[in-house]
Amino acid sequence: MNMLALTIILPLIGFVLLAFSRGRWSENLSATIGVGSVGLAALVTAFVGMDFFANGKQAFSQPLWTWMSVGNFNIGFNLVLDGLSLTMLSVVTGVGFLIHMFASWYMRGEEGYSRFFAYTNLFIASMVVLVLSDNLLLMYLGWEGVGLCSYLLIGFYYSDPKNGAAAMKAFVVTRVGDVFLAFALFILYNELGTLNFALC
Template sequence: METLAPLVLLAPLVGFLVNALFGRRVPRPVVGWIGAGSVGLGFILSLAILIQLLTGAKPLDQTYFTWWRSGDFNVPFNLYVDALSTLMILVITGVGFLIHVYSIGYMREDRGYSRFFAYMNLFVLSMLLLVLSGNLVWLIIGWAGVGLSSYLLIGFWFERTSAVLAARKAFVMNTIGDVGMIFAAFLIFLNLRVMDYTAIFGRVHQLPKGGLVITAICLLLLVGAVAKSAQLPLHTWLPDAMEGPTPVSALIHAATMVTAGVYLVARMHL
């Protein structure tokens, strides 16, 4: 499983890079199937992880390298794979693959064909990073990546003023959630001195139950979840998001992005 988990991330990353850098130089069918195939490969790898968990494998908390080191503060690149994250990556890659396949025909006449699939792969990559990350730093990076790619997809037809305004509105609403997440992570680190999930869960008992700090952390996390899942009152961008291509609406509204808030609540539930 320690090999399969990073490969799930690597598949859409390769699709994004290939289509972003070389998409205009290759035939359109190749572009579409690179985009869809990379997500489909991620789904197959996710199924392999599910099979390992069902056959008795233990949840994975694996550090692959240290991304940033500053004094005593280290930010490792570690992945956390359990039943919850496995369920999420199956939904993201499974539904995402079907939407990518549909997009091959739907977007075939659009002049931004390769750009569209690059953005779609970036969105899937960000969602996968969000649910597979083993610490709050990488979760926030994935969280912000989802907001960025949704902005790019909603404003895909940027020649239209309405699309630009809709993308801007979605970005602002999601940024409110990003700010809540960042402040929650700051309070967690300030009080517990750790960012990894396993370490947080092991030390959270040090915070007084019902105290101001734990209450503030929970409320800030709730703001992040409400914004990303488009709940009242941060839901007003959803109708405007229809300015993007139809597959974008399917990917954002019906399948993956709006479940990010649910994942956050489930992951941080103690």
């Protein structure tokens, strides 16, 4: 179960490497990093899933670090694995790997090839944070990451004004939703004194 964090770390490493390459690497190398990082995350998910079932399907929490501590308000970067989150994690990493495999062929010859895989790696990492978070604030962070990546991918062909307009429309609409979600988090904390899923 200590491998759980790797499902986030591996795609993040892929994102960082591809982002800093700034398109200087070959398509083969970019695809290897982009597809490989998500493939390894899917492999880790399989091992974590086998361990989960071997231990009698017991929910598991992996504390990583304290993200925020102000007075009695403590938010940890903690991951939780239960039947539901394992199902979603399998979908995110498994289907994500298949999508990356297909994209490595489909996107051949396109401008911004490595940039595309940087975006999709960040998307996978954000989605994993979303499904494994044990509190609403961390889930919100993952949600924001997914929203950002959606904007970047919709506007990937930014030289076309229509794509840019569609990306901006998606960005504005999701930001409106984010504001109301943030208000809901404030209300929940004010009423319950916690944002932890187990205590809400």
